[in-house]
Amino acid sequence: MKTKISLLALFLAFSISNVFAHALWIETPATGKKGQTQDVKVFFGEYESNERDTAAKWFSNLKDFKLVLTAPNGTTTILTTSPDVLFYKARFTPDQDGTYKLSVVHEVATVYEKAKIEYYAFADVAVGTLKINKVYPADAALTIRPDKHALKAGETAVHEVIYNKTPFANQKLTLVGPDKKGQPAETDANGKFTFNPVAKGNYFLEAFAEDKTPGKLNGQDYEKTWHLVTYTTAVN
Secondary structure, three states: OOOOHHHHHHHHHOOOOOOOEEEEEEEEEOOOOOOOOOEEEEEEEOOOOOEOHHHOOOOOOOOHHOOEEEEEOOOOOEEEEEEEEEEEEEEOOOOOOOOEEEEEEEEOOOEEEOOEEEEEEEEEEEEEEOOOOOOOOOOOOOEEEEEEOOOOOOOOEEEEEOOOOOOOOOOEEEEEEEEEEEEEEEEEOOOEEEEEEOOOOEEEEEEEEEEEEEEOOOEEEEOEEEEEEEEEHHHH
């Protein structure tokens, strides 16, 4: 019988190569069309085990996240979100060719096990002529940056992981494919790794970093900060 690990225990025992902690992630089709509504969902839970926390039970101030849409021309909009049973939902209608970037940067208001938690989530929507959107939130300390969007099965993309504005070199990542099985991945000396999806479906990428600088958050002392980023994409 599989033992269900609590959120706190997950973070205490966290190893990105073999323990899958709770995370925020965004799901939306990887392609869209001008003038047609694009549906977006934001989840919180454990992706690999297909566990999604009910929106009513999201902890601390998690429900106060902001879902930002960055258009191909660089303009940003905060999308209106509303709770469903297992996710928050939003919509937007593309009106430009290029790549729309969806992002969440959220600081948890409560310190857990002497750590501050920072969640980051990203997804891209390619519309018409493909052009990479290289605009990332300035307050996202950890990002996963693909060099191609809207992949087909068998195509290859190079993803770059950036932590505090420098390559996240020689770090283990987690990659989960449509079969919901985790696959090991690791960045090279330049913070890059090759993504080669072999099957159609949704793919989930996750990276984790720990900063041991102490501080204070809302009157609470913390000894370190956990940074957890996800990037999701649908492969056709």
